[in-house]
Amino acid sequence: MMMIINPKNLKFFRRFFWKNLLFIVFFLQLTACTQKKTLHAESIKTASGWGYTISYQDKIIIKQTIIPVISETKSFRSEDDALKVAGLVVKKLNQNRSPSVTKNDLILLKIKM
Structure with missing residues (x-):
């Protein structure tokens, strides 16, 4: 059985991955910056x-x-x-x-x- 990848779906997943990756990186950076050392x-x-x-x-x-x-x-x-x-x-x-x-x-x- 051969799997055929639709280029439109691949483009959607790439865009979804990059949007979420940027959000995760931004969130982690924001969390690290706001940790207050006491x-x-x-x-x-x-x-x-x-x-x-x-x-x-x-x-x-x-x-x-x-x-x-x-x-x-x-x-x-x-x-x-x-x-x-x-x-x-x-x-x-x-x-x-x-x-x-x-x-x-x-x-x-x-x-x-």
Whole structure:
């Protein structure tokens, strides 16, 4: 038995294949571009209290073992305090703002100094 391929059908399938292939490629590219990489904050235990790290794609970009802005060199008293400040820094970075922390930020977060 011999199969005869109609050129019109072949043209239809080629066009159908290419239209769908372009859609699939476009969809995959769009999905890859819109995947948002997130920042991850984690508390760390120090010798004198608590600190935090902020990671991006499993790489630590900020490691803060002392309370910023104050004149003394001491760690956060509690893990909760460290995570509050880490959350603020992550929020600022997500808003494309400077991750610096002010004394006023510490007061608003009720960080024990």
